[in-house]
Amino acid sequence: xxxxxxxxxxxxxxxxxxxxxxxxxxxxxxxxxxxxxxxxxxxxxxxxxxxxxxxxxxxxxxxxxxxxxxxxxxxxxxxxxxxxxxxxxxxxxxxxxxxxxxxxxxxxxxxxxxxxxxxxxxxxxxxxxxxxxxxxxxxxxxxxxxxxxxxxxxxxxxxxxxxxxxxxxxxxxxxxxxxxxxxxxxxxxxxxxxxxxxxxxxxxxxxxxxxxxxxxxxxxxxxxxxxxxxxxxxxxxxxxxxxxxxxxxxxxxxxxxxxxxxxxxxxxxxxxxxxxxxxxxxxxxxxxxxxxxxxxxxxxxxxxxxxxxxxxxxxxxxxxxxxxxxxxxxxxxxxxxxxxxxxxxxxxxxxxxxxxxxxx
Amino acid sequence: xxxxxxxxxxxxxxxxxxxxxxxxxxxxxxxxxxxxxxxxxxxxxxxxxxxxxxxxxxxxxxxxxxxxxxxxxxxxxxxxxxxxxxxxxxxxxxxxxxxxxxxxxxxxxxxxxxxxxxxxxxxxxxxxxxxxxxxxxxxxxxxxxxxxxxxxxxxxxxxxxxxxxxxxxxxxxxxxxxxxxxxxxxxxxxxxxxxxxxxxxxxxxxxxxxxxxxxxxxxxxxxxxxxxxxxxxxxxxxxxxxxxxxxxxxxxxxxxxxxxxxxxxxxxxxxxxxxxxxxxxxxxxxxxxxxxxxxxxxxxxxxxxxxxxxxxxxxxxxxxxxxxxxx
Numbered sequence: 001x002x003x004x005x006x007x008x009x010x011x012x013x014x015x016x017x018x019x020x021x022x023x024x025x026x027x028x029x030x031x032x033x034x035x036x037x038x039x040x041x042x043x044x045x046x047x048x049x050x051x052x053x054x055x056x057x058x059x060x061x062x063x064x065x066x067x068x069x070x071x072x073x074x075x076x077x078x079x080x081x082x083x084x085x086x087x088x089x090x091x092x093x094x095x096x097x098x099x100x101x102x103x104x105x106x107x108x109x110x111x112x113x114x115x116x117x118x119x120x121x122x123x124x125x126x127x128x129x130x131x132x133x134x135x136x137x138x139x140x141x142x143x144x145x146x147x148x149x150x151x152x153x154x155x156x157x158x159x160x161x162x163x164x165x166x167x168x169x170x171x172x173x174x175x176x177x178x179x180x181x182x183x184x185x186x187x188x189x190x191x192x193x194x195x196x197x198x199x200x201x202x203x204x205x206x207x208x209x210x211x212x213x214x215x216x217x218x219x220x221x222x223x224x225x226x227x228x229x230x231x232x233x234x235x236x237x238x239x240x241x242x243x244x245x246x247x248x249x250x251x252x253x254x255x256x257x258x259x260x261x262x263x264x265x266x267x268x269x270x271x272x273x274x275x276x277x278x279x280x281x282x283x284x285x286x287x288x289x290x291x292x293x294x295x296x297x298x299x300x301x302x303x304x305x306x307x308x309x310x311x312x313x314x315x316x317x318x319x320x321x322x323x324x325x326x327x328x329x330x331x332x333x334x335x336x337x338x339x340x341x342x343x344x345x346x347x348x349x350x351x352x353x354x355x356x357x358x359x360x
Numbered sequence: 361x362x363x364x365x366x367x368x369x370x371x372x373x374x375x376x377x378x379x380x381x382x383x384x385x386x387x388x389x390x391x392x393x394x395x396x397x398x399x400x401x402x403x404x405x406x407x408x409x410x411x412x413x414x415x416x417x418x419x420x421x422x423x424x425x426x427x428x429x430x431x432x433x434x435x436x437x438x439x440x441x442x443x444x445x446x447x448x449x450x451x452x453x454x455x456x457x458x459x460x461x462x463x464x465x466x467x468x469x470x471x472x473x474x475x476x477x478x479x480x481x482x483x484x485x486x487x488x489x490x491x492x493x494x495x496x497x498x499x500x501x502x503x504x505x506x507x508x509x510x511x512x513x514x515x516x517x518x519x520x521x522x523x524x525x526x527x528x529x530x531x532x533x534x535x536x537x538x539x540x541x542x543x544x545x546x547x548x549x550x551x552x553x554x555x556x557x558x559x560x561x562x563x564x565x566x567x568x569x570x571x572x573x574x575x576x577x578x579x580x581x582x583x584x585x586x587x588x589x590x591x592x593x594x595x596x597x598x599x600x601x602x603x604x605x606x607x608x609x610x611x612x613x614x615x616x617x618x619x620x621x622x623x624x625x626x627x628x629x630x631x632x633x634x635x636x637x638x639x640x641x642x643x644x645x646x647x648x649x650x651x652x653x654x655x656x657x658x659x660x661x662x663x664x665x666x667x668x669x670x671x672x673x674x675x676x677x678x679x680x681x682x683x684x685x686x687x
């Protein structure tokens with residue numbers, strides 16, 4: 001039964017309006033000042049579109065029974081992952097929650113290996129053993145989707161600890177939803193990261209709902225960026241519908257991390273256009289609310305400014321659309337045709353060093 | 361050979377492994393400046409410096425997870441829990457991250473980490489500080505669980521655990537840090553994981569005991585020898601993987617078994633050992649397997665009640681006599 005839900009609190013409405021105005025201003029003036037070449041700007045657009053189309057097809061495949069278990073889509077949040085990951089190197093680390101298909105693609109994993117993992121196939125990035133919530137690819141520094149809320153935050157703190165210990169200048173991006181902020185693991189990690197100066201960038205993707213519970217109903221202080229001050233950690237609030245704003249904020253954080261081993265907390269405000277997972281009826285929010293955010297669809301916003309600045313034209317947009325659709329279709333075909341894991345795989349990879357007990 | 365305490369043996373193992381591999385570091389509460397709450401890490405800060413021996417805040421979930429993440433990025437952490445009671449706060453990271461990472465990443469990320477510290481009963485520290493948690497951790501595929509009972513085992517097994525490429529739960533016994541024993545001086549002395557040890561040979565009854573119950577079982581065997589009963593005492597040393605072959609071999613010889621353990625009886629490691637004996641050596645048994653366990657109550661504070669809650673020599677002697685149909 002659907003139930004009337006409260007509108008977001010007044011303060012949030014005002015902030016949203018403010019964000020919209022600011023974003024419009026920025027989009028107008030900023031494309032030339034990003035330091036990005038035209039091709040790189042177009043690539044950001046292409047990646048966001050690839051994630052959008054990939055997730056749309058994942059939803060279809062889920063409904064068709066090709067994908068099992070849970071499936072948490074990234075639609076609406078593409079600018080966060082693409083903008084953030086565009087600001088780091090291939091050898092930097094990314095860890096995430098279970099809403100990580102888009103982040104995996106942005107970090108350079110192939111659509112084929114991600115889709116095959118969703119299909120539970122042997123060719124998947126985790127050999128079909130991880131599924132939607134546990135994508136890994138060591139070769140591109142993608143250290144997992146983790147499926148206990150906030151579980152990845154201490155892990156990311158640990159990879160940052162290791163890079164500092166080993167004396168490399170790698171940084172770690174740690175993505176989590178705003179609901180993770182209420183977990184102890186978040187606070188324990190930020191405390192250690194600032195105390196020990198660990199090069200970890202904590203990216204809170206604030207999509208404003210922890211499953212069906214709105215931020216307002218779950219958090220006493222819902223201004224998440226403000227929580228950085230509890231640890232004397234640099235923190236910023238960022239408009240997550242603006243891919244360049246995300247990229248620039250992460251770039252600033254990466255500089256602090258690479259040069260001075262300083263961690264940063266970023267609250268990146270975004271919105272998921274789909275349900276929490278594929279099984280979410282969504283009756284905790286109104287259609288009107290979703291539509292309001294869809295007006296600021298990050299892909300539409302960015303393509304509009306690229307068109308305005310004549311970096312893209314309609315013909316080029318069509319080409320990109322075609323290329324992306326082909327890439328996703330290819331991934332679907334690959335996943336469909338790939339073999340299931342061999343039954344013998346059930347007992348592999350439990351231990352790196354399996355011990356036959358009783359052997360000297 | 362030197363005669364040293366279990367505490368010193370563990371300290372030697374840590375020192376040697378820190379010296380052997382730059383990627384090994386020790387982290388935990390009070391491990392550095394305080395020299396360890398139980399002095400296991402005594403002198404290590406001075407010798408290896410603050411980069412390798414690190415005092416953590418009281419934040420068990422946080423530093424356990426930090427250790428797992430560090431292992432994903434190529435280090436070999438040794439994470440000390442001041443006591444394993446506090447590991448309960450860290451179980452999400454031990455179970456959901458350390459134990460499963462290799463499997464759910466399709467073999468890409470193994471976690472070479474040791475979680476160590478004292479477990480079991482101590483001296484009148486009551487319910488929340490006296491717990492045997494080995495059956496929790498032994499339940500999970502992906503973890504290895506080790507429980508030494510002598511100084512030599514402590515040293516040899518800790519060194520193997522640190523060199524192992526998988527997560528190891530290494531449970532010391534709070535009451536046993538001062539126990540002395542002979543330990544080889546060779547810095548490359550190790551004991552392989554997954555290998556039980558016959559602590560005393562005998563012919564009439566097998567006693568399977570681990571950790572604190574090993575010295576208790578050996579005393580019981582001494583008493584029983586005077587009564588004309590020859591006991592074989594087997595210490596599995598590694599709980600997962602379990603060297604059941606050595607136990608079954610002994611049972612086939614003695615045909616009678618007592619399994620002694622400090623832990624509560626419900627869902628205990630002793631229950632598992634009993635089942636495996638039943639599955640593998642049923643036809644050899646001349647009596648049902650008898651378990652001697654800790655009392656099925658939270659640990660009480662009062663000395664007399666605490667004594668009643670932990671299996672002692674008399675209870676093991678009585679159990680052996682029962683399976684031998686002597687009374």
